[in-house]
Amino acid sequence: MHCPFCQSPDTKVIDTRVSEDGYTIRRRRECIKCSKRFTTQESMVLMVVKRSGNSELFNREKVISGVRKACQGLPINEESLKQLGEDVERDLRSRGVSEVKAEEVGLAILEPLRQLDEVAYMRFASVYQHFNNLDDYSNAIAKLKAARQN
Structure with a gap:
């Protein structure tokens, strides 16, 4: 996952939560290079x-x-x-x-x-x-x- 701020490919997951519907995973990430945080969502495509x-x-x-x-x-x-x-x-x-x-x-x-x-x-x-x-x-x-x- 690339950082949306500095485009660095080095990020780490800080927190992971499954959504209420159970089909989406929300991940809180932090860029190792610029230390900024951002959220991603992953879902299974049907x-x-x-x-x-x-x-x-x-x-x-x-x-x-x-x-x-x-x-x-x-x-x-x-x-x-x-x-x-x-x-x-x-x-x-x-x-x-x-x-x-x-x-x-x-x-x-x-x-x-x-x-x-x-x-x-x-x-x-x-x-x-x-x-x-x-x-x-x-x-x-x-x-x-x-x-x-x-």
Whole structure:
């Protein structure tokens, strides 16, 4: 790590802390040459591979935004949406891979959303899983009912 003040490559770590979300490490450093202190943050990069083949950084806010649309008009608070976004990110990161397909992100959303609200789940699933007719909805409802009984 180069010192941002004098560009010296010789720095030492004074303090290390893991962030609240557990995905970022904050390090307090000191330059050996000029004795100035600075902070760095390290985080594991999680990339999402889109259907087009392009990759982009995972963005929890995009997950929350998509789920928010499915929850429109339902009595679901913002804190629940944020928690769902954290749960989805935790699930994806726990897989120990640096890239996930966009389809995997959608699948990771489905179960926590079903637990949050079944109507929002059906709305999201109908778009995500491309429901084309009433049979698709009927099958999804039957699966919801079966899951409720288990």
